[in-house]
Every structure is written in structure tokens, then in C-alpha cells.
Amino acid sequence: MKKDLLRNFSGALLVVFLFIFFYCPLETEDIWWHLNAGRWIVQHHAVPHVDIFPFAERADPWILTQWLGSVIFYLTQDIAGYQGLQLLRACVFLLALGMFFMYARRKMPLAWLFLLIFIMAFGLGTRCLLRPFIFNFIFIQLFLIILFRHQTYGKWTELLWLPLAVLVWGNLHAGSFIYGLSLPALFLLSEVIRYYVSSAARGEVLSKIKNLLLVCGLSAGALFINPYGMTGALFPAKAVFVPGFIDFYGMGHMTAEMRPPIEILSFRGAWFFLLLIPAVGVLGMPRNKSLTHVMLFLTALFSFLYASRAADFFVIVAAYIIVEGLQKLSLAERWRVWPENKKVDRLIYGVMTFLLVINIVHTVQQKVVLSNQAVRKIFLQEDADNPAAAARFLNANGITGRVFNSYEYGGYIGWTSYPRLRPFVDGRQANQCDAKVYLKILADPAQFWPAAEAQYRFDIVLFNANEAFHYRYMDYLITRSDWQLVFVKGPVVVFVKRGKFVLVEKVAKFEERLKTAQVDLETISLPDLSRENIFVAALKDFFDPLPEYVDQRETGAVLYAFGYKAAGIRTFWESIQDWDGRTARYVLSLMVKDYRGER
Structure with missing residues (x-):
């Protein structure tokens, strides 16, 4: 009973x-252009064939x-608002x-199983983004379940569900091409190797090979059932295998999900090893000799180590291999x-209860600070660092006019302000020429910005100044006298x-006020950080975490980096007085030392 x-x-x-772990604010990424495109499709009862939100008057082809x-x-957003989208993601x-x-x-x-699901949550949490790929989590599992059953029982009728699934999956996400074809093909390859290596039950193996060949062909054919026909069916293949088609890898160095997952070497990557070790363990057991499992695992592992975006695939495959083993x-x-199973079960449930309670408390306590007001993340609808305030300011x-923008901001600008504001790039990369110009400007603004500015006639620059890939361009633009920070x-x-533009006085004199700002360093007291017990502080921060984001602090850092050092220090210091933190104090101490050195 107990x-x-x-x-x-x-x-x-x-x-x-x-639920609370996956109930997150809407990130400042692709969800916004998806909303914009979805609205256009619903309103026009058609899918787009050209760019429906062009930067210039021309409309480039877009699929x-x-x-x-x-x-x-x-x-979902139209019926239930942004909270409906948050709920949809959590439910998926x-x-x-x-x-x-x-x-x-x-x-x-x-x-x-409870413990395994708990570990899986942290792995899937690395892909907690509201984009169509989240539906892959369902379809990948459906494919694995049916393919494993076919491998065990050899019934071909269940395989017919896979092409039917591809009919839907193919119109949801390109994962239908990547996983919907590769998974049956991998099981097929395993059976072919088994046929030639082993002489046992060759008739049964041959029957499975025929079944899998049929389902591979039907699944490939199902991809052609889409509003774009052959063009739509071949689009994912071209995107992956033809480098210049949509420049799929062009922004890889700037996109975290396209880079290897170096975070697995930190504490946040513990989930990876907690899945890797048992998966390798069951694969190595004598009673679990399965070529299919080995091939599946190596494919998923390589995919993830090559690019973080395959984390979900690795998590699901590793978990299924553990269960099958x-x-x-x-x-x-x-x-x-x-x-002794009851005693050990109670111990595991007790440990699980403890881990869940402290993680629930930690998750619920996470907060951000916006305009000096603390807001718990669970009540936040949009990411704290999105450009909503900037869009409202401009409107x-x-x-x-025409906006040269951080590409991650393009979708949000388009959703909230198009066509009053026309973003240059967004996550769609609908115009490859523009995307390449964008990358060139970030790499060498002194060489490429003047020509691009003249060609595209930019009126506005809206950027994330704290992104490392943008530093060079930001440092360059702040020196240009023909551009005004507002x-x-x-x-x-x-x-x-x-x-x-004709600007109101407050906006027109924004830069001037920053230049003339003063700060009295004598009023800034920096505590002795060496006396603080780091372990006690870490424990306290876990149960009552400091704000993950303080907009005033970010503002201060930007102003200081732009050369408005007095204004930056004062703004940063004001944020610390209300929301102290060891890291923030350390950064402020570096600012003060640098400022005193200049003086």
C-alpha cells in the first residue's frame, strides 16, 4: 500500500x-514567421509560391x-492566444x-521508467522551441514502434501505417524526409546484412526485406502528396544535399543548433551521459546482439555530436534501445x-520524489526582471529579450521603412509590424542573396556595409547588441555619424x-543625454566577493534563483560597450541595487576598474 x-x-x-518544465515563454525565433505565414495561408486558402513578406517590392520564389x-x-494562436501556443508545446x-x-x-x-523519463525530459528540453519539428517526437516514435514490431513478428500490415504517417508528416516538417525515409532504410539495411551473413531463417528475413522495400517506396511516394508536388517533395533533399540551394549550412556558425553540443561537457549535459552509458551497456550485453540497435544508436549518436539539433533524435533512440535491451x-x-524489489522501488520512488520536488520549486521560482518588475518565467508569454519594446517604440x-535587423528578430518584426517595418532577413532565408549580404556585413562591415546601405536604402537598424557575432558590426555602426542611436x-x-525622420525631442536627444551622463564612482560600493561562501550561495540560488535576465542590466552592458561608459555604469549599478548577484557584481567591478583607468 505504501x-x-x-x-x-x-x-x-x-x-x-x-508540464511546467515545457510550459515556456515563446522564444524570439522562427515561431513568429510561422504565425505570419499561417495567417496568410488561412486568409488566402492557398500556400505561398513566392515570398509573401518581401523586403523589397520584388517577390522571390518561396516554398x-x-x-x-x-x-x-x-x-492555435487565433483561438487561444500566446498562452494557447505555450499550452500546445507543453502538450506535444x-x-x-x-x-x-x-x-x-x-x-x-x-x-x-519514471527515472528514465525524468532524464529524457532534460534532453528534450534542449529542443524546447515552438517550431514544427516538435511533431517529429511523435512520428519518430511511431516509426520505431512499428519497425521494432515488424522486426519481431514480421507482420507487414502494420508497416502500411508508415506511408500514411508520412502523408501528414511530410506537410509538417522536413523530418519526414530525414527520419521518415532513413529509419525504414536503416532497418532494411540491417535485414539485408543479416540475410547475407546468417543462414538461419533466410526465408523469413527475405520476407522482411520485401516488406521494408515496399514501405520505403510507399513512404517516398507519400512525400509527393503535398501542395507543391514534386517541387515540395524534393525540397528537403535539395536543402540537405545541395549546398547552394538554400544555403542551409551558411549560418551554421551562427546557429547554436547547427554546432556540436559542447554543453554536454558541463553539468547541463549530464542527461547525455545518463542515457549514453545505459544504452551502451545494454548494447554490449551478450544476450542483446542486435545489429539494428547498434546501427540505430550510432546513427543517432553521430547525428547529435555533429549538430545539437539532433538531440531529440538521440534521446528517443537511446531510450528505445534501453527499453528494447x-x-x-x-x-x-x-x-x-x-x-528485494519493493525496497528498491520505494528507494527509487523516494529519490524521484525528492528530485521532482526540488526541480519543481526551482522551475517555478525562475524569474526575469522587466522595467524593474520581477516576473516569474512560468507567467511570461514571450521571451524577455525579444524586440517587442523596440517594435512598439518605432510604431x-x-x-x-526598411530594417537591417538581426535575423532572429526578422520573424517578430514581420508578425507585429509588416509592412510598416520591412525586415531584411528572418529565419526563412527566403532570399539567399540577401542572406549572404547579411553574413558579409557581419564579417566585415567596413568593407560591405557602405555598398549594401546604398543598394538596399536601409532606414533603420534593429539588432541584438549582446550577440557575439554582432559585435563587429555594432562597433562599426556606433562610429558612423550618419546613423543615430535612438x-x-x-x-x-x-x-x-x-x-x-522627424523625431520628438526626447528621441532626438537620446544620444546627447547618454554622452553627457555622469556617474559618481564613490557611491558605488563593491563588496568583498572572496568572503561569500560559493556553495551556500549556489544552494540558495537554486531554491530562490536570481533573475535569469534583468533588462536594465543588459541595457547598461550595451551602453558601456557602445562607449557611453558613465551611462552604462550608472544603469548597471542601479540594476544591482535591486537585483544583486555575484556575476553582476564581478562585471560591474571590471567596468569600474576600466573606467577609472581611462580617467
């Missing part, structure tokens, strides 16, 4: 944790193979993990008859072409 109570309580806590995902997101993640639970619940001890070892049956002051909030900065 075990059942503890099990049920632990399970309920796990569901609560998963949106993820059109169904965009429509789902827009309809819960559904994915619930699907895994239903598959694995009879194949391994329940206590172990434990089933072959008959662990669930052995566990049930082991005399309120009647500043319109807005800074957090990392978001706005420049306008000097003399282009």
Missing part, C-alpha cells in the same frame, strides 16, 4: 514537473514545405513522453520475482538614418 501511494505520488509529481505546422500554430512534449511511457511500461520496472534481458519479469514614433532596452538597440 509502495502504491509513493508510486502514484511520484508519478503525479512527474507529470506536474513535465513553405512546413505549411501545415504554420497553420496549426496560427489557428507530454504526449511524446506519454507515448514512450505506454510503450515501455510493461518492458521495464515502473520505477526505472532490457526487455530482451527479461528484466521486468526478473524484477517482479526478486525478493509609436511613426518610424517606418533606443536601447536590454540587448535590443535601434539606430535610424540621421535626418531621415
Whole structure:
């Protein structure tokens, strides 16, 4: 009875944790252009064939193979607002993990399964973005479940669900091409190798090969059933294998998900090793000799180590391999008859309860500070560092025109302000020439900005000044006398072409006020950081974490970097007085030392 109570309580806590863990603010990325595209599709009852939000008057060809995902997101937002989108994402993640639970619940001890799902959550959490790829979590599992069943029982009828799934998946995300074809092909290759290497049951193996060949062909054919026909079906293949097609790899160095996952070497990457070690362990057991499992695991592992964006694929494959391996070892049956299983189960449930409680408390306590007001992240609808305030500022002051922008801001600008504001680039990369110009400007602004400025006639620059890849351009632009800084909030900065707009006095004299700002260093007291117990501080920060983001502090850092050092120090110091922190104090001490050195 006590075990059942503890099990049920632990399970309920796990569901609560998963929900609040994946119920996140909307990030400043592709979701916004997906909303814009979804709105256009719903309003026009058609999919776009040309760029529907062009920077210039020309409309370049554009194919949106993820059109169904965009429509789902827009309809959700139209019915339930941004909170509806947050709820949709949380539900998709819960559904994915619930699907895994239903598959694995009879194949391994329940206590172990709870712990495995808890670990999986942190791996999937690295991909907690609201983009159509989140539906991959469902389809990848559907494919694995059916393919594993076919490998075990050889029934070809269940395989017919896979081409039907591709019909939907192919209009949601390119994962249908990457995983929807590669997974059946990988199982097919495994059976072919088995046919030639082993002489046992060759007739059965040959039958499986024929079944898998059929499903591979039908799945490939299903990709052609989309609004774009052959063009849409071949689009993902060209994007992946033809380097110059949409310059898929062009922004790889700037995009975290396209780079190797170096974060696995930190504490945040513990989930990776907690999945890697047991997966390798079950693969190495004598009773679990499965070429398919080895090929699956190596494919998923290589994909993830090559690019962080494959984290979800690795998490799902590793978890399924662990479950399949434990089933072959008959662990669930052995566990049930082991005399000490109840004691160990209670211990695992107890540890799980403890871990879940402290993580729930930590997650609920996470906060940001906006305009000197603390807001818990769980109540935040949009990421704290998005350009919403800048867009409102531009619209309120009647500043319109062509915007040279950080590419991650393009979608948000388009969703909230197009066509009053026309972003140069966004996550769609609809115009490859413009995208290449953007990269050239960031790499060498002195060489490429003057020509681009003359060609594209930019009126506004809206950038994330705290992004490392933007430093060179920001340092260059602040020296240009023909561009005027008019807005800074957090990392978001706005420049306008000097003399282009009639500005109200407060905006027109923004730079002047920054230049004449004064700071009295004697009023800034920097405590002795060496006396603070770092372990006690870390424990306190876990249960009552300091704000992850303070907009005033980010503003101060930007102003200081732009050369308005007195204004930057004063703004930064004011934020510390209300929201202290060890790292912030250290940064301020460096600012003060540098400022005193100049004087």
C-alpha cells in the first residue's frame, strides 16, 4: 500500500514537473514567421509560391514545405492566444513522453521508467522551441514502434501505417524526409546484412526485406502528396544535399543548433551521459546482439555530436534501445520475482520524489526582471529579450521603412509590424542573396556595409547588441555619424538614418543625454566577493534563483560597450541595487576598474 501511494505520488509529481518544465515563454525565433505565414495561408486558402513578406517590392520564389505546422500554430494562436501556443508545446512534449511511457511500461520496472523519463525530459528540453519539428517526437516514435514490431513478428500490415504517417508528416516538417525515409532504410539495411551473413531463417528475413522495400517506396511516394508536388517533395533533399540551394549550412556558425553540443561537457549535459552509458551497456550485453540497435544508436549518436539539433533524435533512440535491451534481458519479469524489489522501488520512488520536488520549486521560482518588475518565467508569454519594446517604440514614433535587423528578430518584426517595418532577413532565408549580404556585413562591415546601405536604402537598424557575432558590426555602426542611436532596452538597440525622420525631442536627444551622463564612482560600493561562501550561495540560488535576465542590466552592458561608459555604469549599478548577484557584481567591478583607468 505504501509502495502504491509513493508510486502514484511520484508519478503525479512527474507529470506536474513535465508540464511546467515545457510550459515556456515563446522564444524570439522562427515561431513568429510561422504565425505570419499561417495567417496568410488561412486568409488566402492557398500556400505561398513566392515570398509573401518581401523586403523589397520584388517577390522571390518561396516554398513553405512546413505549411501545415504554420497553420496549426496560427489557428492555435487565433483561438487561444500566446498562452494557447505555450499550452500546445507543453502538450506535444507530454504526449511524446506519454507515448514512450505506454510503450515501455510493461518492458521495464515502473520505477526505472519514471527515472528514465525524468532524464529524457532534460534532453528534450534542449529542443524546447515552438517550431514544427516538435511533431517529429511523435512520428519518430511511431516509426520505431512499428519497425521494432515488424522486426519481431514480421507482420507487414502494420508497416502500411508508415506511408500514411508520412502523408501528414511530410506537410509538417522536413523530418519526414530525414527520419521518415532513413529509419525504414536503416532497418532494411540491417535485414539485408543479416540475410547475407546468417543462414538461419533466410526465408523469413527475405520476407522482411520485401516488406521494408515496399514501405520505403510507399513512404517516398507519400512525400509527393503535398501542395507543391514534386517541387515540395524534393525540397528537403535539395536543402540537405545541395549546398547552394538554400544555403542551409551558411549560418551554421551562427546557429547554436547547427554546432556540436559542447554543453554536454558541463553539468547541463549530464542527461547525455545518463542515457549514453545505459544504452551502451545494454548494447554490449551478450544476450542483446542486435545489429539494428547498434546501427540505430550510432546513427543517432553521430547525428547529435555533429549538430545539437539532433538531440531529440538521440534521446528517443537511446531510450528505445534501453527499453528494447532490457526487455530482451527479461528484466521486468526478473524484477517482479526478486525478493528485494519493493525496497528498491520505494528507494527509487523516494529519490524521484525528492528530485521532482526540488526541480519543481526551482522551475517555478525562475524569474526575469522587466522595467524593474520581477516576473516569474512560468507567467511570461514571450521571451524577455525579444524586440517587442523596440517594435512598439518605432510604431509609436511613426518610424517606418526598411530594417537591417538581426535575423532572429526578422520573424517578430514581420508578425507585429509588416509592412510598416520591412525586415531584411528572418529565419526563412527566403532570399539567399540577401542572406549572404547579411553574413558579409557581419564579417566585415567596413568593407560591405557602405555598398549594401546604398543598394538596399536601409532606414533603420534593429539588432541584438549582446550577440557575439554582432559585435563587429555594432562597433562599426556606433562610429558612423550618419546613423543615430535612438533606443536601447536590454540587448535590443535601434539606430535610424540621421535626418531621415522627424523625431520628438526626447528621441532626438537620446544620444546627447547618454554622452553627457555622469556617474559618481564613490557611491558605488563593491563588496568583498572572496568572503561569500560559493556553495551556500549556489544552494540558495537554486531554491530562490536570481533573475535569469534583468533588462536594465543588459541595457547598461550595451551602453558601456557602445562607449557611453558613465551611462552604462550608472544603469548597471542601479540594476544591482535591486537585483544583486555575484556575476553582476564581478562585471560591474571590471567596468569600474576600466573606467577609472581611462580617467
